[in-house]
Amino acid sequence: MKEKGRFLKKYRGNECLNCNVPLDVIDRYCHNCGQINTTKKLSFKDFFNEFFASIFSYDSRLRHTIVGLLFRPGMISKDYVEGKRIKYANPFRFYLSVSILFFIINGLFIDFDQVALQFNSDQKEAAEDAKRSKISAIEIQTGSPDTTKIAKNSSNEVYFSEAQLDTMGMFTAIRKRWKTYKSHYKTTGELVANTALDSLKHKQNTYTRYLYSRSIKTKNLSDNPMELLVFVFNKLPFIIFFFLPIFALMMWLLYIRKPFNYMEHLVFIFHTQTMFFILMGISILIDQISETEVASSIAMLVFLFYLYKAMRKFYQQGRAKTIVKFLLVNVLFFILAGIGSIITIIGSMFIF
Ligand SMILES: [Zn+2]
Incomplete structure (x- = not known):
């Protein structure tokens, strides 16, 4: 000193x-x-020494955390839980920073192009559809005077009248109404809910206008499974965030006889999820540059191996027991991720 x-x-x-x-x-x-x-009175030198000291102490914490996390699976969580905390960054704060970075990398490098491309082609498609349906509407109108625009028989168009919807059960009615609006948007390209509802001869209220505008926005999502996958993948940090407490509960149940409390399992979960985002973030960058999907596949395997090693180190159990628990964790993870994805997709239709 x-x-x-x-x-x-x-x-x-x-x-x-x-x-x-x-x-x-x-x-x-x-x-x-x-x-x-x-x-001692404050001096210029002392003031800036203090400033740099605080930067470097943060820096060394960050360095310890990253190095520990990357190269010593499970050790960092073990240290943290055992009380060696000052040299590491707070696990939750570090997790948040990394997942924000992951969001940025994922958003900036991958989706912007795809979404923009998709959006352009959709607009073109909608415009062409609108042109076509206008022509057919005119043809029908000149053909027989009492045929309205809605009654035209385009082969893939779905239409349910307000009277028809009234006879259905609540959930069926919502689904059919939704299909009607989507179909109407697809054939006419109409963006204004009022106009669309008018030409569909549907009642105008907050609910129908809301449903119409939602049906425009979610149009692409359910049409293309690949897009759905990309959409879910982008929401992954978000989905996982809400499941972290459940993952911790899962570990707590799997290791119920170990002397860890819930918060200590949560620290382990924060660390492993952080590692997951670091690996995925880096591999997305590599894939983007090399235009392949090799890196993200390797990253998945690396993460699985890492998770196993981390569980061994942190929970200090034998190979056989750890392997069984590791497999259980993965099965449960996929079930939870599946549920999370479904909730996200359904939720996103209403809260865009
Ligand atoms: Zn004091």
């Missing part, structure tokens, strides 16, 4: 300048609030 500048003994006082707790001349720091025990 270097004793120079404001740390010199001659500057030490007998009371903390920050919290007024009595101090001794041997106290380098206040034992109550942690401030340096010094009465």
